[in-house]
Amino acid sequence: MEKKRITIPLSGRIDSNNAAAVEQEILAKLGAERDIALILDAEKLEYISSAGLRVILHLKKMIPELSIRNVSSEVYEILEMTGFTEMMTVEKAYRVVSVEGCEEIGRGANGTIYRIDRDNVVKVYNNADALADIQHEREVAKLALILGIPTAISYDVVRVGESYGSVFELLNARSFSKIIATEPEKLDWCVEEYVKLLKTIHGTLVPAGKLPDMRETALDWARFMQDYLPREAGAKLLALVEAVPRDDHMLHGDYHTKNLELQNDEVLLIDMDTLAVGHPIFELASIYNSFVGYSELKPETILAFQGFDQETGRTFWHKALSAYLGTNCPAKLREVEDKARIIGYTRMIRRSIRRKGLETEQGRAEIELWKRELLELLERTDKLTFSRNELELEAVDENLAQVQTFVDERLEAADCPPKAQMQIGVAVEEIFVNIAHYAYAPDKGSAAVRVEVSDDPVTVSITFIDQGMPYDPLARTDPDISLPVSERDVGGLGVFLTKQLMDDVTYSYRDGRNILTLKKKL
Numbered sequence: 001m002e003k004k005r006i007t008i009p010l011s012g013r014i015d016s017n018n019a020a021a022v023e024q025e026i027l028a029k030l031g032a033e034r035d036i037a038l039i040l041d042a043e044k045l046e047y048i049s050s051a052g053l054r055v056i057l058h059l060k061k062m063i064p065e066l067s068i069r070n071v072s073s074e075v076y077e078i079l080e081m082t083g084f085t086e087m088m089t090v091e092k093a094y095r096v097v098s099v100e101g102c103e104e105i106g107r108g109a110n111g112t113i114y115r116i117d118r119d120n121v122v123k124v125y126n127n128a129d130a131l132a133d134i135q136h137e138r139e140v141a142k143l144a145l146i147l148g149i150p151t152a153i154s155y156d157v158v159r160v161g162e163s164y165g166s167v168f169e170l171l172n173a174r175s176f177s178k179i180i181a182t183e184p185e186k187l188d189w190c191v192e193e194y195v196k197l198l199k200t201i202h203g204t205l206v207p208a209g210k211l212p213d214m215r216e217t218a219l220d221w222a223r224f225m226q227d228y229l230p231r232e233a234g235a236k237l238l239a240l241v242e243a244v245p246r247d248d249h250m251l252h253g254d255y256h257t258k259n260l261e262l263q264n265d266e267v268l269l270i271d272m273d274t275l276a277v278g279h280p281i282f283e284l285a286s287i288y289n290s291f292v293g294y295s296e297l298k299p300e301t302i303l304a305f306q307g308f309d310q311e312t313g314r315t316f317w318h319k320a321l322s323a324y325l326g327t328n329c330p331a332k333l334r335e336v337e338d339k340a341r342i343i344g345y346t347r348m349i350r351r352s353i354r355r356k357g358l359e360t361e362q363g364r365a366e367i368e369l370w371k372r373e374l375l376e377l378l379e380r381t382d383k384l385t386f387s388r389n390e391l392e393l394e395a396v397d398e399n400l401a402q403v404q405t406f407v408d409e410r411l412e413a414a415d416c417p418p419k420a421q422m423q424i425g426v427a428v429e430e431i432f433v434n435i436a437h438y439a440y441a442p443d444k445g446s447a448a449v450r451v452e453v454s455d456d457p458v459t460v461s462i463t464f465i466d467q468g469m470p471y472d473p474l475a476r477t478d479p480d481i482s483l484p485v486s487e488r489d490v491g492g493l494g495v496f497l498t499k500q501l502m503d504d505v506t507y508s509y510r511d512g513r514n515i516l517t518l519k520k521k522l
């Protein structure tokens with residue numbers, strides 16, 4: 001249980017002439033209170049001698065949880081040289097900064113960033129008692145910098161109104177939001193740099209225990225939602241999040257274009273207090289919310305927040321997702337977007353409810369929209385994880401073109417020779433069409449197509465996975481291609497052709513799934 005906090009101001013001089021009187025005055029203010037957290041506010045303390053130090057020492061012995069704040073540099077030096085800074089928490093006074101009339105360049109869950117002059121910005125925290133938050137952000141920003149993430153480190157702590165702020169040097173820096181809003185022709189460049197840094201972040205392994213686990217946070221969101229969703233939907237949401245594996249790769253947690261700054265041709269990431277670890281789906285959910293989710297019902301929201309309109313936000317999101325996944329395949333983009341939306345809607349609904357959204361007409365309309373979308377997504381989603389190299393979609397003829405596009409993109413990235421690409425294309429068509437026609441007949445079901453490239457020698461592996469009836473196409477007898485036309489059956493050549501074109505074809509049935517893998521050496 002947190003102790004009661006009492007703050008007592010110190011002022012003027014505390015020396016041999018008045019030390020006893022000052023001590024009695026403090027004790028009178030405390031009365032019988034002893035089991036407390038005592039804060040001595042030294043903002044107006046100008047001088048202290050050994051007599052004054054004895055007063056503080058007496059108080060420390062009576063009240064172990066004693067701290068001193070707003071100490072001038074001169075008084076701090078006295079306390080430091082006599083060891084008082086080792087015995088108790090002593091905080092220096094902070095210079096006061098005003099943000100009135102300053103440009104807002106970023107806004108996050110925990111604070112707002114303002115440009116205070118040509119060279120510097122200040123992040124003002126929402127929490128009035130933000131010193132612990134500031135220390136946390138400094139520590140995680142230093143960790144990120146050590147791990148290779150370009151960021152700015154706070155060099156000063158200041159008072160801003162009733163709260164505190166961290167000061168950063170960002171000389172002539174411009175946020176990506178401002179670049180997009182004022183120079184729309186640079187949107188594609190912003191997407192490229194945005195995704196490049198995002199991949200660097202997600203590729204950074206963080207030492208265990210250094211950052212919060214985003215999976216645990218998302219589980220809290222899902223548990224909260226149990227009271228606001230139908231029982232079956234709530235249970236499925238919780239199960240989906242629980243099934244996401246733990247991951248020690250870095251996430252930013254609030255990765256939008258206001259938090260990327262361009263300074264002297266260098267891209268810097270700011271607002272680091274949300275750093276965490278976890279699966280990328282949690283990051284993509286936050287990104288979706290920033291560019292699409294929050295403004296779905298109220299388009300002007302994104303204009304007020306990012307400085308550009310809803311259409312630009314949607315365009316940026318789709319271009320960034322495509323670049324991140326390395327595909328233009330609509331089915332793959334829709335698959336990952338839907339998974340991100342599940343987490344995104346969960347987070348937005350919870351946030352709105354906690355901020356009294358159910359008590360306003362606007363809030364109820366947003367919650368109803370997001371809840372309706374969430375329930376529809378939960379009906380058709382079986383997992384939240386994804387792979388850049390795997391496409392999952394309905395196994396129907398109409399989706400063949402998307403499968404071919406997805407495979408071709410990965411073959412081109414692997415510098416696959418045209419002849420091998422054509423041969424692989426034929427095999428992919430034969431297998432996918434076979435699944436579409438027979439795996440679930442007369443019903444329909446989904447199929448996953450995974451593309452992997454290995455070295456020494458360079459080999460492409462394409463795996464097809466479905467949950468249809470067990471069927472080993474390799475067990476079928478090959479057609480006799482030496483027979484005359486009059487004696488040959490029509491059809492039956494697809495699997496045979498696949499075996500001839502590929503270097504290896506294997507089949508297995510495991511955990512209720514047909515798994516067929518094609519391999520081709522490049």
